[in-house]
Amino acid sequence: MPDEITLSVYRGDKSGGQEVEYKVPIQTGMVVLDALHFIQAHDAPDLAVRWNCKAAHCGSCSAEINGSPKLLCKTRVDDYVGEVIHIRPMHSFPVIKDLVTDVSWNYEKLRQVPAFQPAIKAPFTLQQRDVDRIQEFRNCIECFLCQNICHVLRDHDAKDRYWGPRLMIRIAELEMHPLDTGDRLDLLKGAAGVGMCNITKCCTVVCPQGIDITDNGIIPLKERVADVYWDPLGGLVRKLHK
Amino acid sequence: MAQTAESLQPTKRKSHALPYWVEPTFTVVALGLFGLYTLWLVFFQSSGQFHNYLSPFFSPTESWGIKVLPAIWVLWSPLLFRATCYYYRKEIYRGFFHDPVSCAVPESRKYYFGETRFPFSWTNLHRWFWYVAVIVLVFLWIDAVQAFIFNGHFGIGLGSIIMLINVGLLTAYTFSCHAFRHLIGGGSQKFSCSDGRPTTRYKWWNRVSAWNEHHGTYAWISMFFVWFTDVYIRLLMNGVIHDVRFF
Numbered sequence: 503m504p505d506e507i508t509l510s511v512y513r514g515d516k517s518g519g520q521e522v523e524y525k526v527p528i529q530t531g532m533v534v535l536d537a538l539h540f541i542q543a544h545d546a547p548d549l550a551v552r553w554n555c556k557a558a559h560c561g562s563c564s565a566e567i568n569g570s571p572k573l574l575c576k577t578r579v580d581d582y583v584g585e586v587i588h589i590r591p592m593h594s595f596p597v598i599k600d601l602v603t604d605v606s607w608n609y610e611k612l613r614q615v616p617a618f619q620p621a622i623k624a625p626f627t628l629q630q631r632d633v634d635r636i637q638e639f640r641n642c643i644e645c646f647l648c649q650n651i652c653h654v655l656r657d658h659d660a661k662d663r664y665w666g667p668r669l670m671i672r673i674a675e676l677e678m679h680p681l682d683t684g685d686r687l688d689l690l691k692g693a694a695g696v697g698m699c700n701i702t703k704c705c706t707v708v709c710p711q712g713i714d715i716t717d718n719g720i721i722p723l724k725e726r727v728a729d730v731y732w733d734p735l736g737g738l739v740r741k742l743h744k
Numbered sequence: 745m746a747q748t749a750e751s752l753q754p755t756k757r758k759s760h761a762l763p764y765w766v767e768p769t770f771t772v773v774a775l776g777l778f779g780l781y782t783l784w785l786v787f788f789q790s791s792g793q794f795h796n797y798l799s800p801f802f803s804p805t806e807s808w809g810i811k812v813l814p815a816i817w818v819l820w821s822p823l824l825f826r827a828t829c830y831y832y833r834k835e836i837y838r839g840f841f842h843d844p845v846s847c848a849v850p851e852s853r854k855y856y857f858g859e860t861r862f863p864f865s866w867t868n869l870h871r872w873f874w875y876v877a878v879i880v881l882v883f884l885w886i887d888a889v890q891a892f893i894f895n896g897h898f899g900i901g902l903g904s905i906i907m908l909i910n911v912g913l914l915t916a917y918t919f920s921c922h923a924f925r926h927l928i929g930g931g932s933q934k935f936s937c938s939d940g941r942p943t944t945r946y947k948w949w950n951r952v953s954a955w956n957e958h959h960g961t962y963a964w965i966s967m968f969f970v971w972f973t974d975v976y977i978r979l980l981m982n983g984v985i986h987d988v989r990f991f
């Protein structure tokens with residue numbers, strides 16, 4: 503293994519910027535975030551990078567490494583031996599400075615999702631099998647890598663028509679809760695725009711938590727929308743069943 | 745919206761990873777050739793029967809007085825079933841529409857409405873084509889059984905085995921469907937009875953979920969096998985090859 507590696511890091515702000523190269527000595531087990539910390543300590547103290555846990559848990563350090571959305575703290579430097587590591591901020595969100603982007607839009611949308619409306623007052627007991635499904639979604643660390651890669655937001659900037667995969671699994675988590683009485687299907691079909699997703703699965707590919715966003719979250723939501731808007735027969739059966 | 749940073753095209757990560765365009769190209773070539781073959785059947789072939797072997801493209805033969813080209817009578821439903829399948833939709837949007845061609849590869853077209861408008865909104869009708877597909881499947885199972893009956897006696901030929909594998913793969917494809925996974929149990933909010941035991945729907949949903957993980961594999965294999973079955977029977981019909989009879 504060579505002694506040092508070259509990092510080409512985006513430096514700039516909302517008015518624009520470009521990549522700047524830095525040389526960093528490689529250490530065993532080093533992740534890209536470590537390399538950026540080395541740069542901060544030795545070459546560029548003003549390099550902006552957001553991080554908190556350095557353990558793939560807080561979801562703060564999302565960026566693009568050689569064109570692929572990744573967590574800086576979960577990506578090993580030795581995966582890139584023999585290459586220059588290009589590090590850029592997430593493409594789908596506005597740059598604040600260097601690698602830090604403004605992801606507040608996601609939080610705004612999260613606030614617009616009607617909260618959990620339990621059928622009975624807490625505390626209540628649930629069977630594990632009833633919550634297995636939604637616990638998968640609760641593993642989300644809100645890194646927004648899925649929002650970043652989703653072509654609806656990334657290429658078409660259709661934030662006014664689609665809230666993105668992170669928001670879809672937030673809605674799925676509530677809709678599939680065994681005690682929830684809320685109805686978010688109109689929202690889903692309307693403002694949240696589940697129909698904009700064409701199930702091409704890039705969100706699932708990048709999720710560092712391994713959440714099966716498309717198969718377990720978005721497709722079941724599309725089917726729930728189809729229950730109400732595309733299946734009068736099924737609707738009738740359900741009414742009679744009630 | 746404020747300025748976002750330019751992004752790079754993703755580079756190939758692991759040395760064994762294929763370039764991004766391999767998968768969409770495979771989709772276009774495979775589905776394109778399958779489409780052309782199907783068109784050839786529709787317009788130039790009027791039957792697909794060799795003794796007790798019936799090509800899946802021509803089953804059922806009974807048309808209850810409805811007059812259309814034989815292959816069209818049978819083909820509209822599996823074709824619409826596959827065209828609206830969640831798995832094929834992914835492959836089609838990537839391969840044919842480049843929406844996106846691969847993850848993080850920039851799109852050239854600016855106009856996009858996803859599945860919110862006709863014709864793509866009609867993919868929401870997938871479950872209806874699933875219902876029809878199940879009916880077709882019943883006929884294919886009858887054909888598969890008949891492939892083991894030679895002049896009123898039980899027998900096994902290579903064709904019988906091919907037809908059995910074919911219908912088995914189609915069954916796996918049909919019952920690993922996302923819409924079926926939803927209908928059988930995924931749509932319910934509660935998976936436990938009041939005594940704490942799992943509901944029947946839960947057990948089914950669990951089982952179908954396991955099959956569903958392989959849905960894409962079943963989609964391809966079953967498509968190629970349907971194709972192969974038809975080619976095999978057609979070669980028999982034209983005397984190019986002879987069936988192997990095991991007994």
Ligand code: SF4
Pocket residue numbers: 651652653654666667698699700701702703704705706716720
């Ligand atoms: S599957 Fe849907 S939500 Fe996920 S990246 Fe693709 S279009 Fe976006």
Ligand code: SF4
Pocket residue numbers: 561641642643644645646647648649667668671708709710711712713715
């Ligand atoms: S779903 Fe996965 S990729 Fe999306 S925000 Fe949550 S953890 Fe990140």
Ligand code: FES
Pocket residue numbers: 552553554555556557558559560561562563564573574575576
């Ligand atoms: S620093 Fe917390 S996820 Fe990377």
Ligand code: FES
Pocket residue numbers: 825828829830831832870874917918920921922923924959
């Ligand atoms: S999702 Fe593929 S057949 Fe239904």
